[in-house]
Amino acid sequence: MIFQRRKAVSLNVNLLDLSNEFLMGSQLPNKIEKWALPEHIRHCFSIDGNCIQIGGLHADSPSDLVREAAYKIFLYPNPKMLHCLEELLACRDELAKLVGYESFAHRALKGTMAKTPETVMKFLKLLTAKLSDRTTKDFQMMRNMKNKVNSRYSELMPWDHPYFSGAVRAERYNIEPSLYSPYFSLGACMEGLNTLFSRLLGVSFQAEQPKAGEVWSEDVRKLAVVHEAEGLLGYIYCDFFHRPDKPHQDCHFTIRGGRLKQNREYQLPVVVLMLSLPHPSRNTPTLLTPAMMENLFHEMGHAMHSMLGRTRYQHVTGTRCSTDFAEVPSILMEYFATDYRVVNQFARHYQTGQPLPESMVSCLCESKRICGAADTQLQVFYAALDQVYHGKPQNKSSTEILQEIQERFYGLPYVPNTAWQLRFSHLIGYGAKYYSYLMSRAVASMVWRQCFLKDPFDRNMGERYRREMLAHGGAKEPMLMVKGMLQRSPTIEDFVDALVSDLNPSVQAS
Numbered sequence: 001m002i003f004q005r006r007k008a009v010s011l012n013v014n015l016l017d018l019s020n021e022f023l024m025g026s027q028l029p030n031k032i033e034k035w036a037l038p039e040h041i042r043h044c045f046s047i048d049g050n051c052i053q054i055g056g057l058h059a060d061s062p063s064d065l066v067r068e069a070a071y072k073i074f075l076y077p078n079p080k081m082l083h084c085l086e087e088l089l090a091c092r093d094e095l096a097k098l099v100g101y102e103s104f105a106h107r108a109l110k111g112t113m114a115k116t117p118e119t120v121m122k123f124l125k126l127l128t129a130k131l132s133d134r135t136t137k138d139f140q141m142m143r144n145m146k147n148k149v150n151s152r153y154s155e156l157m158p159w160d161h162p163y164f165s166g167a168v169r170a171e172r173y174n175i176e177p178s179l180y181s182p183y184f185s186l187g188a189c190m191e192g193l194n195t196l197f198s199r200l201l202g203v204s205f206q207a208e209q210p211k212a213g214e215v216w217s218e219d220v221r222k223l224a225v226v227h228e229a230e231g232l233l234g235y236i237y238c239d240f241f242h243r244p245d246k247p248h249q250d251c252h253f254t255i256r257g258g259r260l261k262q263n264r265e266y267q268l269p270v271v272v273l274m275l276s277l278p279h280p281s282r283n284t285p286t287l288l289t290p291a292m293m294e295n296l297f298h299e300m301g302h303a304m305h306s307m308l309g310r311t312r313y314q315h316v317t318g319t320r321c322s323t324d325f326a327e328v329p330s331i332l333m334e335y336f337a338t339d340y341r342v343v344n345q346f347a348r349h350y351q352t353g354q355p356l357p358e359s360m361v362s363c364l365c366e367s368k369r370i371c372g373a374a375d376t377q378l379q380v381f382y383a384a385l386d387q388v389y390h391g392k393p394q395n396k397s398s399t400e401i402l403q404e405i406q407e408r409f410y411g412l413p414y415v416p417n418t419a420w421q422l423r424f425s426h427l428i429g430y431g432a433k434y435y436s437y438l439m440s441r442a443v444a445s446m447v448w449r450q451c452f453l454k455d456p457f458d459r460n461m462g463e464r465y466r467r468e469m470l471a472h473g474g475a476k477e478p479m480l481m482v483k484g485m486l487q488r489s490p491t492i493e494d495f496v497d498a499l500v501s502d503l504n505p506s507v508q509a510s
């Protein structure tokens, strides 16, 4: 027993070091001597004496050669990193076995919606099968686009995917964010959220003056979240504006979790919602692009998960729940944010008061479906790779596994002498749970379709959503929450169908 405990402690210490080493190494640039690259593309990279440093994939570059060079150099395998990753995976496996699990994935998936690695793989395989025709078509569109601009035929390669999916999208629907943003002033968007939450849940926001020294920057706003009958539910600090020393990542985090105190009172939750929006100017309010508006709705979905949680303990409240359920409330908000009936409640031109035309909202929705299958398939490939790395150890190198999984789950060829897995830093934080986002999206899509598509302001559904999904945080088995909401137990086939139907042209409920 004591021996096992010591062993577990030393494995954990080892894992901390290996994780740090991997995280740092995954961000480091690769270097190559200057002469190895054709002269006319050298200026695209940072030059350091006789060397060229490549710190990313340059996926947006219109030059095929620049993208190809960046891909091959940035992903060139580093033996130390390969060793680090393989050590890390071996350590994780040993630790999981020491505490009685079949594999690291089995341990990581305990208490999640998926429950077992077998379910995750079934989900990923079925999704691949059902997307396959569409993925092929998507890649064909990108290939045609690539060959339209090139004089001689060339195959579609992994470094082409992000660039040409963007190009195909831009050719079909030229979405110019600056045409949308005058309709999405920050004030209008917050009003939209307020209207939505009051109609759906009987909850509204009330601005409150922070006390001296209460907030960490002058531009942080404090919102009291108030229920029409129950009164104050909690506080959200809105740290919305860009500051030079602020991380550029939109996020939501908890300052104080809700919990039932010993005197039976409820300790109210306090959270922060952090964005990086531009400051308003003297005569223009802060205007959001469609993507910023959707992020605001997304993060607000997390915040409301915390506000409406009513759990006994604070370590399982709100967003402190299973990883594959955590994004359900936030992704669900994205469906609201792109529904015309909701958008029409708040999107008004800040100067003329004109509503945003319905055709512009449908363009936005349709443009997201372009190449959607191929983009989803790329995520499926990453998720499958993460599962296999954390499953039963195999007698193969991590690169051999990558090659095999890429062939089965992606559709674009593996490029020799590259090791993309060494840049996959999510292996550390998500270990065996990278599939979570896809699964959360599937559930959010089912909830949207079944409960809110007919009427996005249906109060009964809002109440059911609060009672069945938001109230429990991580204190209830996630599949039971989903079952409570949908009033049936969805199967893996239902999950897959939901994701696939999101790629169909929209049929709005009338």
Ligand SMILES: [Zn+2]
Pocket (backbone or CB within 6 Å): 298, 302, 327, 330
């Ligand atoms: Zn999120």
